Amino acid sequence: MNSTINIIKATGEREPYSREKIIYSIKRAGIPDVLRDQVVRHIEEKLFPGISTSEIYRHISEFIGRSAHPYYEASYNLKRAIMELGPSGFPFEQLVAAILSSKGYRDVQTNVTLQGKCVSHEIDVLAVKNEGHYLIECKFHNQPGLRTDVKVALYVDARFQDVLSAWKAEGDRHKLHQAWIFTNTKCSKDVISYANCRGMKVTAWGYPDKDNLQELIESGKYYPITCLVSLPNFFKQKLLAQNIVLVSDLKANKNLIKSLSVSDPEKAKVEQEINYLLNS
Known part of the structure; x- marks a missing residue:
């Protein structure tokens, strides 16, 4: 890997690509080593001078979502998920x-x-x-x-x-x-x-x-419901309007999941993702 590739941060600043930073962010999300190595290889194949950090993270999220461990995407996207709690504070x-x-x-x-x-x-x-x-x-x-x-x-x-x-x-x-x-x-x-x-x-x-x-x-384990990649955005906003902010709130009220107008397999995916976030 050519370490001289510069990437553009969200602030507009440029800095050299760092494999160590990518690995740290992946490990922090609890992603297993075997998937970590695959993610690093995948993202380094996508690199080009001037690539933005947001594009790098998007590639990582998409790769995790298509992997055999898709629920790790929820914990990896924590910072973005918190921003999606808005526009109200x-x-x-x-x-x-x-x-x-x-x-x-x-x-x-x-x-x-x-x-x-x-x-x-x-x-x-x-x-x-x-x-x-x-x-x-x-x-x-x-x-x-x-x-x-x-x-x-x-x-x-x-x-x-x-x-x-x-x-x-x-x-x-x-x-x-x-x-x-x-x-x-x-x-x-x-x-x-x-x-x-x-x-x-x-x-x-x-x-x-x-x-x-x-x-x-x-x-x-105070994950916001916006972490849940299996939950459609429309329902996230509906739940936030009802002051349901945390994944643990959703876990505690199973009737909320049952009330979602999605198929039973989709409800099962939501429950599986909730269990992963709260029990991993």
């Missing part, structure tokens, strides 16, 4: 709330209006743990190549300080108050620097090294 907020609840946070609420010292603020997610009060901004992007930039951190911090001022004026006795940014994309370096300086938490795609968004979803 509300399903992403529900995903974040579910993750926090599983991590021991209590009184987790979404879409809360809090009065600040100056104005009122709509808070995406509010959570409590031990003596800590957390105000969480869920920054959702539904297009590849976008990053959460420092303007978001500045905006979140300003709102947090206004609410904190009101709480202190009311004699609030919580020992800890903290602003928290949750995003489904990567963050700019300035976001990380500003957050560290201001004592804010950040959970993003690939950040921090431990308990980043991808890791939280995979370790807790």
Whole structure:
């Protein structure tokens, strides 16, 4: 393989093709070694100078979908599946709330209006743990190549300080108050620097090294229903409209699967894919 082939990232930047990055992404999705080697050979046959990362991932997904292990496509396409929760950011907020609840946070609420010292603020997610009060901004992007930039951190911090001022004026006795940014994309370096300086938490795609968004979803099996390649997009949107966001929600309510206007073999495929995601 000629390592000098440059590919185009979603941001428009160019970088050399990396077999190691492809292998890492495949292994992370739990794809077995025997299929991994086949995928690498397949994609390297398709490479050409200037190929986009989105085209590379499309080739990988299509190859996995046609293989003897088609359900691995669901876990491999996690990042794309999260973006497909939009255009509204509300399903992403529900995903974040579910993750926090599983991590021991209590009184987790979404879409809360809090009065600040100056104005009122709509808070995406509010959570409590031990003596800590957390105000969480869920920054959702539904297009590849976008990053959460420092303007978001500045905006979140300003709102947090206004609410904190009101709480202190009311004699609030919580020992800890903290602003928290949750995003489904990567963050700019300035976001990380500003957050560290201001004592804010950040959970993003690939950040921090431990308990980043991808890791939280995979370790807790909090896969969104948009991961399911066997489920038609029309039904995904219908379920999201009913606040059914997680594959585990679909698993818990078998009547939802039975109500799908698809054939019995297609329903069986959906159930098989659900079992793979939640039990693998």
